[in-house]
Amino acid sequence: MDTGLLAQYVMNGLMLGMMYALVAVGFTLFFGVLDVIKFSHGDVLTVGAFTALATYVGFSSLGLQSNWLALLAMLVLATLSMAFLGMVIARYLVMPLRSAPPLNTLLITLMLGTVLRETVRLFYPQGANPKPFPPLLPRSSVDIGTFNLRLDNVLMLSAGMLVIVGLQYLLNRTRLGLAIRAVAQDEETARTMGINFTAVVLVTFAIGSGLAAFAGVMNGLYYNEINFGIGLYLGVVGFSAAIIGGLGSIYGAILGGFLFAGLQIIGTVLLPFASAYKDVFAFAAVIAIMAWRPTGLIREKISERV
Amino acid sequence: MSRISKLAATGSAALIVAMAAANADAKDRVKVGFIGPLTGGVSVNGIGGRNSADVAVKLRNADPTTKYEYELVVLDDECKPNVAVQVATKMAADKDVIAGATHYCSAAAIATVDTYHKFGFPVIVWGAVLPDITYRNKYAEIHRVNGTMINQNDANAELISKLGYKTVAVIHDTTDYGKGHNEYFSKALDKIGKAKIVGTFGVTADQQDFTAELTKIKALNPDVIYFGGLTPIGVRIRSQMDKLGIRAVFDGTSGIVSDAYVQGLGPLAEGTLAFREGAPTDKLPGGKFFMEKYNEQKYDSPPEAYGAFAYAATVMILDAIEKVGPERKKVIAELENVKDRDSIVGKITFDDHGQNTVPVITKYVVQDGKFVEWDESEYASGKRKLPGQK
Numbered sequence: 001m002d003t004g005l006l007a008q009y010v011m012n013g014l015m016l017g018m019m020y021a022l023v024a025v026g027f028t029l030f031f032g033v034l035d036v037i038k039f040s041h042g043d044v045l046t047v048g049a050f051t052a053l054a055t056y057v058g059f060s061s062l063g064l065q066s067n068w069l070a071l072l073a074m075l076v077l078a079t080l081s082m083a084f085l086g087m088v089i090a091r092y093l094v095m096p097l098r099s100a101p102p103l104n105t106l107l108i109t110l111m112l113g114t115v116l117r118e119t120v121r122l123f124y125p126q127g128a129n130p131k132p133f134p135p136l137l138p139r140s141s142v143d144i145g146t147f148n149l150r151l152d153n154v155l156m157l158s159a160g161m162l163v164i165v166g167l168q169y170l171l172n173r174t175r176l177g178l179a180i181r182a183v184a185q186d187e188e189t190a191r192t193m194g195i196n197f198t199a200v201v202l203v204t205f206a207i208g209s210g211l212a213a214f215a216g217v218m219n220g221l222y223y224n225e226i227n228f229g230i231g232l233y234l235g236v237v238g239f240s241a242a243i244i245g246g247l248g249s250i251y252g253a254i255l256g257g258f259l260f261a262g263l264q265i266i267g268t269v270l271l272p273f274a275s276a277y278k279d280v281f282a283f284a285a286v287i288a289i290m291a292w293r294p295t296g297l298i299r300e301k302i303s304e305r306v
Numbered sequence: 307m308s309r310i311s312k313l314a315a316t317g318s319a320a321l322i323v324a325m326a327a328a329n330a331d332a333k334d335r336v337k338v339g340f341i342g343p344l345t346g347g348v349s350v351n352g353i354g355g356r357n358s359a360d361v362a363v364k365l366r367n368a369d370p371t372t373k374y375e376y377e378l379v380v381l382d383d384e385c386k387p388n389v390a391v392q393v394a395t396k397m398a399a400d401k402d403v404i405a406g407a408t409h410y411c412s413a414a415a416i417a418t419v420d421t422y423h424k425f426g427f428p429v430i431v432w433g434a435v436l437p438d439i440t441y442r443n444k445y446a447e448i449h450r451v452n453g454t455m456i457n458q459n460d461a462n463a464e465l466i467s468k469l470g471y472k473t474v475a476v477i478h479d480t481t482d483y484g485k486g487h488n489e490y491f492s493k494a495l496d497k498i499g500k501a502k503i504v505g506t507f508g509v510t511a512d513q514q515d516f517t518a519e520l521t522k523i524k525a526l527n528p529d530v531i532y533f534g535g536l537t538p539i540g541v542r543i544r545s546q547m548d549k550l551g552i553r554a555v556f557d558g559t560s561g562i563v564s565d566a567y568v569q570g571l572g573p574l575a576e577g578t579l580a581f582r583e584g585a586p587t588d589k590l591p592g593g594k595f596f597m598e599k600y601n602e603q604k605y606d607s608p609p610e611a612y613g614a615f616a617y618a619a620t621v622m623i624l625d626a627i628e629k630v631g632p633e634r635k636k637v638i639a640e641l642e643n644v645k646d647r648d649s650i651v652g653k654i655t656f657d658d659h660g661q662n663t664v665p666v667i668t669k670y671v672v673q674d675g676k677f678v679e680w681d682e683s684e685y686a687s688g689k690r691k692l693p694g695q696k
Contacts, residue, residue, distance in 0.1 A: 015517075016515060132570055230514065
């Protein structure tokens with residue numbers, strides 16, 4: 001295989017992996033602070049993407065032309081409103097169930113996901129149909145041999161990278177991050193040290209859900225199309241990525257996201273049979289990894305088996 | 307049976323007779339069905355079909371000489387086999403519905419044929435093109451007004467070979483519909499023997515990301531990418547081809563002939579090939595009449611490629627009921643002897659499998675945001691050129 005094609009595969013994989021990683025980070029954050037698995041996470045992404053689209057429609061009906069301003073407005077509005085939605089979900093659905101068996105949380109968020117998805121389908125105008133998403137980033141591209149490098153992909157990748165670095169900084173270098181890590185490690189000790197447990201949980205859910213909205217907008221910009229079902233698939237993939245990376249570990253989630261994308265690409269490129277089986281291959285690999293390392297590739301300091 | 311329930315039964319029977327007597331001067335209401343994808347990725351086609359069937363019923367009800375007052379029962383199959391079986395069962399189990407014009411999606415239509423057969427419910431398929439729908443079994447209940455995908459793939463392979471293309475990569479969805487297209491196109495291309503298939507890729511019908519498959523295709527560097535599937539993923543594949551800088555001809559099937567394809571892609575749709583059975587709506591014998599009547603109803607969406615077929619199927623059902631009365635068995639018997647019947651899509655003849663034998667295939671190419679007949683396009687005249695066209 002020539003290097004141009006290889007570069008193309010790597011680029012495709014990086015784009016996919018970035019989206020998966022952003023979703024997986026959310027799963028891992030929620031599990032970290034509350035030890036819950038929040039299955040509505042993927043559908044929060046969908047709602048975020050549709051919020052961004054609605055913002056764009058509103059923006060252009062005001063007669064404003066600038067793509068960059070529109071994009072900024074979409075990102076800010078989608079991220080903030082999903083952060084808020086995440087807090088509401090945490091406060092009124094997840095936290096009240098803390099003393100109930102974890103299965104209840106899992107079920108209730110699974111159902112909430114269906115409610116969110118169906119709400120988009122039924123109440124967004126013509127929500128059952130795929131919606132074209134405006135290509136707001138510059139579309140120029142360079143051909144390097146057989147490799148087609150596009151400016152919008154580079155911009156999206158850098159933005160995703162910045163978000164991850166920013167999150168890393170927030171978690172490791174700020175007081176808020178310290179509080180989140182303290183709660184994740186030991187809730188009761190954290191409380192006795194004077195950390196406001198509820199506030200930390202709510203902020204964590206806000207961050208995770210905001211990341212999902214960001215991934216939703218990125219998904220829209222990359223494919224120029226969104227539909228009410230995107231979150232379901234991304235949710236399952238993001239969850240699997242978080243698991244193979246090691247639930248509770250941020251690095252693990254990122255690693256898991258890129259690993260899953262890599263597996264899908266390998267499934268398409270190297271397997272002799274039809275590429276329709278690439279998901280079968282990728283998920284089978286996830287099962288194998290889980291059997292090999294039940295706590296994920298990067299273990300949490302005090303790990304719990306899934 | 308206890309005495310009370312016997313009494314109740316007699317009482318209600320008497321009531322029904324009395325009601326029937328009261329209504330004697332009004333026309334009897336007869337229900338006919340329509341099933342198509344009203345939500346989901348191909349809903350534009352389903353809604354166009356639904357509207358067209360609605361036109362047929364409205365026109366009939368406006369005619370004072372008819373024996374019955376018709377009511378259209380509409381159900382949504384979402385283009386999904388499992389949903390299709392549910393709604394088909396629902397419709398066929400309702401004894402008041404006499405017959406139905408059913409299904410745009412092949413995957414939905416093929417899943418339901420046994421259901422219709424079991425219930426003895428006569429249907430006329432209005433859009434699905436998989437040959438197996440009529441030919442796998444010999445069910446008296448199943449008919450189809452549009453042609454099958456065999457003819458369109460013959461025409462497709464012929465045009466590709468004639469234009470001098472040598473290599474083709476095939477992408478198809480892994481439903482019965484996409485697999486059928488792959489099979490018949492590959493056969494037709496082999497038979498002509500001028501072009502060869504360099505790679506075949508099966509993809510899921512709701513897949514989002516095709517960059518891995520397309521990068522693999524880019525390495526194969528084919529002249530043409532053939533796509534057997536429906537509009538939503540057709541739009542995704544064509545747009546991702548552009549993102550990867552692939553400059554092959556995009557060669558589709560009847561599944562992408564819709565305004566939604568052109569709208570979803572904008573300028574990128576230019577030069578896409580597609581094939582469909584029957585003539586374009588405005589070239590049909592009754593095309594002008596149909597469009598006039600359709601536009602009078604002021605629907606907010608167009609009839610799309612198969613609207614005329616949905617109209618013709620519904621008209622045929624209504625004709626049969628008018629002639630033999632609202633009884634399923636009689637309607638089935640009546641549909642058996644359809645021969646050289648005039649309709650807005652041309653003469654209709656059902657063979658012994660209930661398949662209309664329409665030989666006409668129309669070749670399309672997208673030019674300036676419209677599906678234009680190939681022979682009338684600037685591509686055929688040489689004024690414009692497809693990528694790699696000699």
